[in-house]
């Protein structure tokens with residue numbers, strides 16, 4: 001299952017997206033990056049069925065994302081850049097309404113909302129009106145709301161922009177869980193650490209897709225994007241994630257030899273710790 005954009009162009013007085021052709025795969029975290037104004041939010045809006053492409057199509061499992069109304073398909077959940085929370089409702093109510101809108105009974109919705117807030121370590125803020133929360137707290141409420149519905153397609157627009165490093169790690173771990181249960185997870189981001197935690201990376205510039213970095217490419221040391229990520233990473237980056245070499249007995253002498261384990265190194269490199 002995947003979410004595909006097939007030659008998507010979007011024109012509103014000028015061309016905001018130009019012949020974008022890409023695939024977001026289920027079970028993967030995909031980063032979408034590019035300069036401010038390059039079209040990331042516009043792309044997510046078309047990918048999620050909020051906006052109709054001028055030409056080309058967005059589809060999930062073969063079904064068009066655009067339903068003719070601007071309402072997303074039930075498989076889709078957004079974490080919006082501007083949060084989209086109702087200021088006068090409590091944090092719990094903001095999450096609960098997303099569940100009730102999908103037919104969950106109020107008592108069950110409240111219980112699941114509580115659990116979703118706990119995933120982002122803000123269960124104690126459940127009764128607080130959203131307008132009394134900080135930007136980072138609101139962002140985590142928006143994440144709780146976006147992730148509580150077990151969507152098959154999760155589209156998150158700069159979900160870590162207001163967060164400190166610890167909470168960013170927490171959010172990445174939660175997004176990874178969504179991918180691990182089989183969801184398509186797309187994260188528009190400016191943050192190199194978020195890009196590095198993803199499996200796949202698309203780069204937009206002035207509405208055009210200018211780069212597509214698949215998992216294997218991220219491990220090419222000389223790749224320019226790799227160097228940018230390394231330079232932007234915190235100093236302890238290598239110490240924290242560098243995989244240990246392992247030893248295996250060599251045949252037929254039985255002498256131990258060093259062997260590389262690229263698959264394990266890959267997993268250790270990209271997957272954030274769930275302890276943070």
Ligand SMILES: Nc1ncnc2c1ncn2[C@@H]1O[C@H](COP(=O)(O)OP(=O)(O)OP(=O)(O)O)[C@@H](O)[C@H]1O
Pocket residue numbers: 012013016034035036037038039040041042043
């Ligand atoms: N409805 C609209 N009509 C005209 N121009 C628009 C419209 N929506 C967005 N734009 C323009 O389209 C371009 C892409 O905007 P978009 O929000 O998709 O970029 P972005 O990459 O998400 O930016 P940022 O990183 O700052 O969030 C911008 O120049 C923006 O001003």
